[in-house]
Amino acid sequence: MKVKNNFLPSPKRLSRWNYCVKKFMEFCKRTDLHGFKYIAMEELTATESNLQAKILKVVSFARSVWGLAVFISVICAAFFVITAYRWYARNPIVTVIESTQGAIWDVPFPAVTICDLNMISRRAALAFSTNITLPENITSDFIFKTLKFAPLIHSSIYADSSQMRDLHKLQDVLDLNDMSIENLFRLLSPMSSCSNLIERCMWKNTLYRCEQIFQHIFTGVNLCCTFNYYAVDDPDNEIRSFRFPTPRRVASCGYQTALTTILKTDPTDYYSTSFASLGSLVFVDNAYNVPDLDSSVRMANPATEVMIAVLPERTYTTSGIKSFRAEERNCYYNDEIQLANFRYYSFHNCMALRKVQILMKTCNCVPFYFPQKDYGRICNFHDIECLEKVINPARLNDNGENDNNHKNDDQNNLVNCMPECEHFDYPLEVALGRLSKHIPLSATAFFDNIVLENRSVVNVFFNDLVATRYRRDVYLNWQNILAAFGGLLSLMLGFTLISGFDFVLFFSFKVIYDSISRLFIGDEHYNSSFTGHKGFILNIEEHKTDNWAKKAKKTKFHEVMEKKNQLERHTNRY
Known part of the structure; x- marks a missing residue:
């Protein structure tokens, strides 16, 4: 056995860089992250042969390659994690299909609004022009002809210069007779009574008088009749006996289980319409939405039976959504924002209010059909030029005005509309289907004493017993972050919870403890704790060659001497 007993001078204090490299190599040896252990592969000593020196170069090259591979993996993992987090931060809320088997009785039945395609009744216009008080320079025939294009006041079809001039004269006549625009269109509408258009009504296989379940409402300038409508708190509501505090619901499906109506059309009374057709418009929308041309609409022509099957959908939110600001979740709750005198907030109602605000700011008036009458001055035929500029922005260029004036007119004061968080x-x-006059219908009381000429049948019902239910949930939560980030880190680095615990344990306890030891104890004692007694270097390979490292066998002499030493220690103690 050969032992070198060379007394070494005190080692120099390790630089910060060398200390960090040393600790990093220690971490590479102990961690189970992919590739790190190959960076710390054991090298051969410098005293080896030429062949082993060549092997040393190969090992050094392999360590460099593995170090580069690990570095690239760390960079890629960091890039993917940051990209995923940014995506989650931009989209903190997600909407998913929770079930396609939701119960339909959890969904209110929609509002059904029926409008005649004929906006001006010929008989009503003739009676109005005959009975109204006129100035000396205006005739009843002129009034009768002018009433034909009166609906252009709030139409996307703009009037020409001669029509505008005539409408101004019509407004002078209305002012002379102290008549409002709303009263004018009520008098001229063919639906001054809902029974004029809706001849028979059946709800859940029970016959009702149509006035019992339908009420009047303006859809633009067109006076219509609506069923199950709850958008506005109306103290003058026409429905008394059969009005419920909340929208109606159904517990069954099929065309005979909900609303069925018979509509009648009078072609001889048509005087002003924007459709090249006869019949009615049927709007089907949320009971808390104001019906307009933005709502879902279908047409019912004479001599047809229309089957409108509704496929209800419900969207609800989890409790965690409310913790986000409205701008972050990009939606409002129904009771979060109050719009005019609407019962609940909805994106549909908000956009209707926004249009009115634009009219108010541009023309200083509001449409007569807007639910809140005290919102401002009611627009009349004297405002038609301004109204057309708002409804048809292309007209601004025709008048040589800047097209951006309307778009940039103090938009910050307009209501900010966002979708509803929970909605139906x-x-x-x-x-x-085509109606036939030759089919016997006597067995059905619904068709008793009904002549099917110029009639149409409309059925609105739920198509199935189940509804689709959507859930809006928080996507940026700890479960999703753990799943997403854990998957990325596991793919790129083989990261696990155990390796993470080892990382924290190593760098938060061992490295800190070693750093404090170097600071207070000194490098000499710190290094001696790892190298043995100072001044002795053992050539292990040489010792192995001489079999010095083998465990020595105890002899009987050794056992006797050991007992003697124990006895002496015991005697000295006392």
């Missing part, structure tokens, strides 16, 4: 949707499927 009603996609529609429509089937059509």
Whole structure:
């Protein structure tokens, strides 16, 4: 056995860089992250042969390659994790299909609004022009002809210069007779009574007088009749006996289980319409939405039976959504924002209010059909030029004005509209059939004493017993982050919870403890704790060659001497 007993001078204090490299190599040896252990592969000593020196170069090259591979993996993992987090931060809320088997009785039945395609009744216009008080320079025939294009006041079809001039004269006549625009269109509408258009009504296989379940409402300038409508708190509501505090619901499906109506059309009374057709418009929308041309609409022509199948959908939110600001979740709750005198907030109602605000700011008036009458001055025919500039922005260029004036007119004061967080949707499927006058219908009381000429039958019902239920949930939570980030780190680095615990344990306890030891104890004692007694270097390979490292066998002499030493220690103690 050969032992070198060379007394070494005190080692120099390790630089910070060398200390970090040393600790990193220690971490590479102990961690189970992919590739790190190959960076710390054991090298051969410098006293080896030439062949072993060549092997040393190969090992050094392999360590460099593995170090580069690990570095690239760490960079890629960091890039993917940051990209995923940014995506989650931009989209903190996700909407998913929770079930396609939701119960339909959890979804309110939609509002059904029926409008005649004929906006001005010929008989009503003739009676109005005959009975109204006129100035000396205006005739009843002029009034009768002018009433034909009166609906252009709030139409996307703009009037020409001669029509505008005539409408101004019509407004002078209305002012002379102290008549409002709303009263004018009520008098001229063919639906001054709902029974004029809706001849028979059946709800859940029970016959009702149509006035009992339908009420009047303006859809633009067109006076219509609506069923199950709850958008506005109306103290003058026409329905008294059969009005419920909340929208109606159904617990069954099929065309005979909900609303069925018979509509009648009078072609001889048509005087002003924007459709090249006869019949009625049927709007199907949320009971808390104001019906307008933005709502889902279907047409019912004479001599047809229309089957409107509703496929209800419900979207609800989890409790965690409310912790986000409205701008972050990009939606409002129904009771979070109050719009005019609407019962609940909805994106549909908000956009209707926004249009009115634009009219108010541009023309200083509001449409007569807007639910809140005290919102401002009611627009009349004297405002038609301004109204057309708002409804048809292309007209601004015709008048030589800047097209951006309307768009940039203090938009910050307009209501900010966002979708509802929780809402009901009603996609529609429509089937059509032709009515026949020769089919016997005496067995059905619904068709008693009904002549099917110029009639149409409209059925609105739920198509199935189940509804689709959507859930809006928080996507940026600890479960999703753990799953997403854990998957990325595991793919790129083989990261696990155990390796993470080892990382924290090593760098938070061992490295800190070693650093404190170097600071207070000194490098000499710190290094001696790892190298043995100072001044002795053992050539292990040489010792192995001489079999010095083998465990020595105890002899009987050794046992006697050991007992003697124990006895002496015991005697000295006392």
